[in-house]
Amino acid sequence: MRTGTRTALAAALLLAVGALPTPAVAATPDPTHVDGRLPSGATYLMDVPADWNGTVLLFSHGYNPGPANPAQNSPGDATKALLLQRGYALIGSSYASAGWAVTDAVPDQLATLSAFTERFGAAARTIAWGQSYGGLVTTAIAERHPERIDGSISLCGLVHGGVANWNNTLDPVFALKTLVAPDTDLPLVNLPDQQSAATAADALTAAVDSAQSTPAGRARIALAAALHNIPGWNQPAQPRPAPTDWDAQQAAQYEALKGLVKFPAFSWRQEAETRAGGNMSWNTGVDYAKLLGRSSVRKEVTELYKKAGLSLKADLTALDRAPRIGADPDAVAWMSGTSSFTGRLAKPQLSVHTIGDALVPVQTESALKRAVTAAGSASRLRQAYTDNAGHCTFSPAEQLAAVDTLEDRLAAGRWIGTDPDSLNRRAEKADPTTPTRYVPYRPAPYPRPYDLAHPADGR
Template sequence: MRRIFGLALVLVLLAPPAAASTPPGDQPLPGYTINNPPLPPAQVGGEPSRVLQGVHEHAAYTIEVPPRWNGRLAMWAHGYRGASTVLTVDPPAYGLRQKLLDQGFAWAASSYYANNYDVKAGVLSTHGLAKQFHKLVGKPRDTFIVGVSMGGHVIGRSLEQFPGFYKAALPLCGVLGDHELFDFILDFNLAAQAISGVRAWPAPDDYLSAVVPRIQAELGLTGTPNERGAQFAAVVANRSGGPRPGAAPAFAYWKDFVFGLAATSSGEGLATNPGQLATNALTRYEPNAPVDVNREVQRVLPENVRARLTPKLTEVPAIAGRPTAPVLSLHDLGDLFVPFSMEQVYERDVERNGRGHLLAQRAIRAVGHCEFSPTEVGAAWDDLVTWADTGRRPAGDVVDDPAVVAAPDYGCRFSDPAAYTAPNTTRRLFPAC
């Protein structure tokens, strides 16, 4: 017996140390902290709402339930948080928080368990919180999903990852074109280099401080663009959605910013470096004069081909265009952070899969990213709920007919006239409707 005990002791002493265990679900993952201060209850019909906050599966959350809950739930999917190590929670924006509560909806929002461009975290944390809502409040009779920017990527993939789980979806300024967002950023920089004659790819450490100023000088981008600068602006317009109202002021507004997106990767993983999925191998650039950009441009293959092609849920997953519920989207015409072309890519995918009856899209005449008025978002929300309840698809814009999109009044139909005179707006970069 003594020899057996001694042998067991030796084996224990010689065993390798145990790997660090994952913290319990009510704690953030290693490297993250949480900042989710108490949210004061809203007043709904003169009574306070019920607010629940906590941590579930490593993600912070906030849930709010009106005094007379109608049994329906809206999940809010937030946008890109950058490389921050602090997990935070947003309530629904654009006046939606109060609107939802006044209509009897509960809402829930997750920080996701990770930041950076991690759509997988958004898909799983949002779905996990919706299931947790069942335990904390009760099982809703249906669950909607609403979100902004990267949250639109979360929405597009969530509808396919969990088919039938969500009743309807409202992506706002969403990355519905998945990997093609990063193709656009690559196109912007490589086309600028080809047309200017200043080659620098992969972007060196001094890209923004030394290379980009040379490109801008060659193209006249610090003032009135020269002939080659005008060609570059036209290439950008075509790659971001085609000729359309506001394309020229959008280029002037965003050009410096998009150069910066080529030099913002912070690591080797997909979430910290989604640009490794980008390619321009098959891109045809127009106009192709005075510089023959299609001959001169550097062609780049994806660094991570497997991640680009896999159908699996990754940090930057594909969206196949197979929604399983009604989708009503809003997008700013002049947005070049998440360009209007994202809507066109998604529309083509959805139509190819025979699901066009599940998609309605609306163009808004603004240049900012996610620059919507509460009226625009509120009207879209009401129309989405009516669609989900009655099956009657609401009105939308044609997004993939170049002649329609190029019309001077395109985007007027669903743009809020009152927003044109709002302070700090880009609406006045467009002629008034």
């Protein structure tokens, strides 16, 4: 056959092959997305993949001051995409109200789970999980409605409970008012409205800013931060201070403390007091020298006091002699009954925390462990820690590792691989593109624990 003929024949063959239909590549169907509204007025989100693996993840979102109040069903878009790829159904509600909404959040989350079952059928496995304030909501579900779930995960959660939270929020601002704003008459509790809360926050912030300009003021700010266990590395964008770089640690605490004053100590407190019907925290009978002795940053405080030529003993005496704040018993009863914990876990719970959290310090995990141990549920709890600064700054890999660890516990009937190396291996396998930072860690004691396993404690 001549060359020209062979070339023409080959070209014709290629054209014929190109004209043949191309086998279709199976596209992954989009998840079924559902927006809905509950009778309470709360909205909810559901995302269910076509190849649903039978497990539903009920996500409780963090504290939302409002007025916008959107529903959430995952910690973030990147984690959501990875979980949907793995076949998980993701659901969660907005809660019917913003703020300290536990009395709305728990029933709305359970109603969302019921709505899911009505539409998609019963799940083979249900895991409740949540972050920050949503960790409190999740733990409330785990303790009070264990029949609705198979296990739970708290991420950077307020697992110390409501009374402990508001007591420990009071301590640093009490120290600031006493030591850096002694001539002011600003209220710390019983705030009548948001305007009064904002005015008080602005006045105390101005005093803190002024104090930061002197060595004595910086030492006193460090003392106030120590009473809340605010770490010296608490934002991912901050360079990590050296272990004995007291000045750099204090500078980071100063910024975090101003954030606490601006929102939780006044604005968020006022909203919670309105729900509770009064002031739900106290410092009557509190020994602040003892609290400082338990703090994870006490060494920094003593060094900064020495550097300033200031008497730490004298300032602790001033705190001891300052007029104390008593609580409204009915408000304490409301906060205790709705937002504190017994420690009784009927189902497994994994609680995960960053070690550099200023808003919900890692020591909250000590308070949870104390309650769970007293209630005889220690075998059902595991706690893990990531070496990062900030509140809820987990990577998608670390979040998926937590889900996988609880899934393994539920499948095997016992905890498997809860050590940092195993958690990091799970994280790297789940998402090799984001950090894996689980580390061995033991938090200091929580400064002022309060739980229903120790009903007479906390004063």
